Amino acid sequence: MSSSKAPTLVTLGLAGGQGKTTVALMVGRILSRCGIPVLFVDADPQSSLSTFLGVKPSDDRPTLLEVLTKPAKRVPLYSAIHPVPQDENLFVIPANDELEEANHSLAASPMSISMLRNRLYQVDETVVATDQVANNFGLIIVDPPPERSHLALTALGSGNYWVIPSEANIKGVQSLVRTKTLVESCQPHVQHGKFIGVIPFRARWVGLNPTTTTRESIEVMTEVVGAELMLPHLLDSDIYKRAINEQRLPRDLGNSELEYPLLALIERIRPALGRYSDMIPHFEKEVVLL
Numbered sequence: 016m017s018s019s020k021a022p023t024l025v026t027l028g029l030a031g032g033q034g035k036t037t038v039a040l041m042v043g044r045i046l047s048r049c050g051i052p053v054l055f056v057d058a059d060p061q062s063s064l065s066t067f068l069g070v071k072p073s074d075d076r077p078t079l080l081e082v083l084t085k086p087a088k089r090v091p092l093y094s095a096i097h098p099v100p101q102d103e104n105l106f107v108i109p110a111n112d113e114l115e116e117a118n119h120s121l122a123a124s125p126m127s128i129s130m131l132r133n134r135l136y137q138v139d140e141t142v143v144a145t146d147q148v149a150n151n152f153g154l155i156i157v158d159p160p161p162e163r164s165h166l167a168l169t170a171l172g173s174g175n176y177w178v179i180p181s182e183a184n185i186k187g188v189q190s191l192v193r194t195k196t197l198v199e200s201c202q203p204h205v206q207h208g209k210f211i212g213v214i215p216f217r218a219r220w221v222g223l224n225p226t227t228t229t230r231e232s233i234e235v236m237t238e239v240v241g242a243e244l245m246l247p248h249l250l251d252s253d254i255y256k257r258a259i260n261e262q263r264l265p266r267d268l269g270n271s272e273l274e275y276p277l278l279a280l281i282e283r284i285r286p287a288l289g290r291y292s293d294m295i296p297h298f299e300k301e302v303v304l305l
């Protein structure tokens with residue numbers, strides 16, 4: 016891939032409520048604040064990401080369903096890209112519940128794992144370089160559904176970078192183990208993909224200490240993936256819920272320190288952002304890992 020093409024980040028997790036959509040959304044918003052154009056792809060029929068972005072697809076515009084099920088000649092990629100209201104750097108290929116139907120056509124195709132990637136990078140299309148969608152963004156962020164569906168597989172197959180947010184409890188540990196197994200089984204077919212980290216999600220602290228559940232689950236996660244793949248934890252906080260509802264960032268609500276795990280994740284992909292990498296400020300903070 017040429018360095019001017021936006022790489023793709025995928026938030027993975029084989030359970031609901033693990034933070035996939037939250038991490039996808041907030042990473043995109045942070046990069047947007049740096050002046051970097053971001054294309055979101057909502058690959059979940061529950062369409063939380065489209066909703067959080069305030070984008071309701073209209074009936075006359077294609078969504079991800081048409082992108083995945085119709086040929087590029089009939090549904091060009093750009094026709095499915097919706098602007099995000101009130102944020103000139105953010106765009107989304109949205110979803111609605113009809114996206115579920117894409118699972119049938121993906122199931123019928125031997126190429127399903129590379130289907131989304133081929134569409135996003137316009138493989139086999141004759142489009143001049145400057146018009147190619149991936150050349151006009153700094154990062155593409157794909158938000159997959161929580162179950163092991165064909166949609167989840169094609170989302171995984173689209174990624175250059177995989178991050179696994181996992182709730183800091185037993186359910187999160189189980190989700191991480193299953194998701195890591197899936198990533199390992201797909202890796203031979205997705206050579207361009209790299210697993211870059213785990214973000215423990217909704218970590219709970221009382222006073223100066225993590226709760227026992229938080230501490231123990233993060234310890235097990237560290238055993239499962241190794242210390243170098245552990246990113247700082249994202250704290251359980253109503254500020255995040257408010258930021259999502261108000262289409263803002265924790266920093267706008269006076270809690271920029273809550274963004275730290277996302278900045279650490281962005282740091283891991285910075286070198287791949289080409290001409291955009293210098294637009295992200297360097298941040299200094301002591302890494303507080305459990």
Ligand SMILES: Nc1ncnc2c1ncn2[C@@H]1O[C@H](COP(=O)(O)OP(=O)(O)O)[C@@H](O)[C@H]1O
Nearest residue numbers: 031032033034035036037217250251252255256
């Ligand atoms: N830091 C946080 N603390 C508490 N709740 C949060 C936090 N961040 C997000 N949430 C809430 O957690 C829920 C699940 O997160 P989400 O990102 O949608 O998970 P997934 O996409 O994996 O299903 C969301 O409804 C969101 O409002």
Ligand SMILES: [Mg+2]
Nearest residue numbers: 035036059063
């Ligand atoms: Mg989600």
